[in-house]
Amino acid sequence: MSKADIEDLFTHFINPETGESYNLLPFLQSLVVDNNKVTYILESPSNQIKKLAELKPFLDQAIHKITGIESVSGILTHHRLPNQKQANPAKHFIELKTIRKIIAVSSGKGGVGKSTTAINLAVSLQQMGLKIGLLDADIYGPSLPLLIGQNQKPDVDDNKKMLPILWNGIACMSIGFMVPENAAMVWRGPMVQGAIHQMLRDVIWPQLDILIIDMPPGTGDAHLTIAQNIELSGAVIVSTPQDIALLDARRSIEMYKKVDVQILGIIENMRTFVCPECGHESHIFGSGGAEEESKKLHIPFLGHIPLNLDLRVTSDTGKPLTLDQTHPVSHMFEKISANLLTALFH
Amino acid sequence: MSKADIEDLFTHFINPETGESYNLLPFLQSLVVDNNKVTYILESPSNQIKKLAELKPFLDQAIHKITGIESVSGILTHHRLPNQKQANPAKHFIELKTIRKIIAVSSGKGGVGKSTTAINLAVSLQQMGLKIGLLDADIYGPSLPLLIGQNQKPDVDDNKKMLPILWNGIACMSIGFMVPENAAMVWRGPMVQGAIHQMLRDVIWPQLDILIIDMPPGTGDAHLTIAQNIELSGAVIVSTPQDIALLDARRSIEMYKKVDVQILGIIENMRTFVCPECGHESHIFGSGGAEEESKKLHIPFLGHIPLNLDLRVTSDTGKPLTLDQTHPVSHMFEKISANLLTALFH
Structure with a gap:
């Protein structure tokens, strides 16, 4: 398992439910592989948040299936819109x-x-x-x-x-x-x-x-x-x-x-x-x-x-x-x- | 030069101006000899402050004359009387x-x-x-x-x-x-x-x-x-x-x-x-x-x-x-x- 294997997965990611293919690499902001532990940050454009949020669990599963990977921490980020409300x-x-x-x-x-x-x-x-x-x-x-x-x-x-x-x-x-x-x-x-x-x-x-x-x-x-x-x-x-x-x-x-x-x-x-x-x-x-x-x-x-x-x-x-x-x-x-x-x- | 030499000097101290002899050892609260540097603390009873203050410069000189002594720091202390005024x-x-x-x-x-x-x-x-x-x-x-x-x-x-x-x-x-x-x-x-x-x-x-x-x-x-x-x-x-x-x-x-x-x-x-x-x-x-x-x-x-x-x-x-x-x-x-x-x- 290497960092390149995981990047490959981002490049040609297929939604297992619909069969659609995506290139997520442009959104990959950070990828750290350390002691078989993967941490990544995916930055989403505002208009694709929903779609990427749906894909993320499948993506995490797919990374997890790569031999040797023990844990996956994926973070989906996007810039907060100025008029977005605070919780309190x-x-x-x-x-x-x-x-x-x-x-x-x-x-x-x-x-x-x-x-x-x-x-x-x-x-x-x-x-x-x-x-x-x-x-x-x-x-x-x-x-x-x-x-x-x-x-x-x-x-x-x-x-x-x-x-x-x-x-x-x-x-x-x-x-x-x-x-x-x-x-x-x-x-x-x-x-x-x-x-x-x-x-x-x-x-x-x-x-x-x-x-x-x-x-x-x-x-x-x-x-x-x-x-x-x-x-x-x-x-x-x-x-x-x-x-x-x-x-x-x-x-x-x-x-x-x-x-x-x-x-x-x-x-x-x-x-x-x-x-x-x-x-x-x-x-x-x-x-x-x-x-x-x-x-x-x-x-x-x-x-x-x-x-x-x-x-x-x-x-x-x-x-x-x-x-x-x-x-x-x-x-x-x-x-x-x-x-x-x-x-x-x- | 040893600590005992200095203690000796306190025990049989002679005022060079009057020739009077004093035993200052009971008042010696502390004596530190370190690298030819002497520090002592002399605690005076309230009724003898004046006399000891007069003697102190002669005492410091006498200690200084002992071979090898480079510096002498003598401290004359006494308990402050309760009605003594603060400076300000x-x-x-x-x-x-x-x-x-x-x-x-x-x-x-x-x-x-x-x-x-x-x-x-x-x-x-x-x-x-x-x-x-x-x-x-x-x-x-x-x-x-x-x-x-x-x-x-x-x-x-x-x-x-x-x-x-x-x-x-x-x-x-x-x-x-x-x-x-x-x-x-x-x-x-x-x-x-x-x-x-x-x-x-x-x-x-x-x-x-x-x-x-x-x-x-x-x-x-x-x-x-x-x-x-x-x-x-x-x-x-x-x-x-x-x-x-x-x-x-x-x-x-x-x-x-x-x-x-x-x-x-x-x-x-x-x-x-x-x-x-x-x-x-x-x-x-x-x-x-x-x-x-x-x-x-x-x-x-x-x-x-x-x-x-x-x-x-x-x-x-x-x-x-x-x-x-x-x-x-x-x-x-x-x-x-x-x-x-x-x-x-x-």
Whole structure:
């Protein structure tokens, strides 16, 4: 079984009920085959949604029949029409019409690699063909400008709305673009709320499949403001395996439950460190703790990332590691992205 | 030159101007000799403060004359009398009469080992003979209960004031003692302020030489509330050598400048990781970045701590590493404590 076999199936797909033949390849936005697990994204033109939705179960069955395939996650996407109604428009003050899914990346505790994970996930998802935006919601410690090595002021349109910085095809916004690098935002809670409102309301986001929000540490004002004002599709929790980090991760999960936001899964960061000299694996922050936690809490485990020198250096130099698709850690992010899409679209 | 030589000098000290002989050993609260650098603390009875203050310069000179001694930091302490006036009482709402010095341990960024540093500093300073208290001011992510392996509710006296948990001789207080371990404090700014006010005002602290406040990450409500409501003697900044952590450390320093609090120094955490298999040193988070930063900013550099497995494991199991005074990392904390006392009392 190879990727080409599956692409072949998309090219000459036959509806088993009618015998009609279709070429679905032009709609195939992304196809990932990993460990006999297939994840694909099919983007439908608006006028063919119904037909493709009917075909999809047959398509999934057909892929499944290919020898060696263990699981199939197919995602059928289309751009939301501007006048399409929200499920519950009254609940949310801010409607983000151009965005299909919004996910929060949280940790409870700071310093567990949440921002590094968020940017690398963004790159990885974008490489799968999705349109991605990244909002850095950390008002006190914005890190996006450093992570992407860019710090220009965003353009403003005639209505004083801000345009995101387009970096590597990803629409990026951070309070860090608007203030001097070392400035301390000594702001009380209501000012934090105001800043976050502005970043949600006064930014002209392009058409996006997923907006990733890199949340600040804690479970306070910023989190409440975001959970109460926009429709989050779910939250991803990043934790190291260490007890003290897991404790804060649990608090973060508890908070999302309180505000009725689904937890899409847990990512374990800094699981192992491999000595560059002798190859010995050290579990500096423990190992497997976050994975065990996800089982206990019945939350999907999305994958783990090692404590990796390249990952740290590329973060510090504004060139996220996943830009190099050949790096072993990039491959890990690819797996996590596939698992995340499965959790998000099913 | 040995510690005994210096103790000898205290036992038979002669005032060079009058020829009078004194035994100062009973007042010697702590004596640290490290790399030809001497730090001592002399605790004076209230009725002898004046005399000891006169003797101190001669004592420092005499110690300095011992062969090999490079520097002498002598601290003369005495308990503040209850009716002693504050320098500027109007500025501060909350007077903590039983506490001589209050220092904030901050980082800007979370996850740099600030809480681990704070608890180990507390133990180290206490081993030097000082009376230490530790206040965990992280309302969203209290970690003190886990770090000391204790989670009982504090006792309350007849006036509904709380008594700190006495752990290993250190007076400890944390919001974590009062709430279930996994509870998420989903609190808006004003609630955070309220909780911190309560922990400052409604806790009966014993006589303390130093109260260490373990600050939350960020530069927000908790920081402003503390800086504006009590008299901080200064702040200690903990950072890893990594650029992204230094960025937040600079923001934290900037914030303390705004509220007119002195920076006592910078501690570099996670400088090196030594492979337990082959001894190879990896600089996972870089190396020396925080030390260079302290030079640039003309702030004392207090010392560095490695990324050490024992340090992490003991933190997670409620038995801070410095309880074992023979561990090499304990020795590093001792040096940092001595440097901190120099910055604090001079």
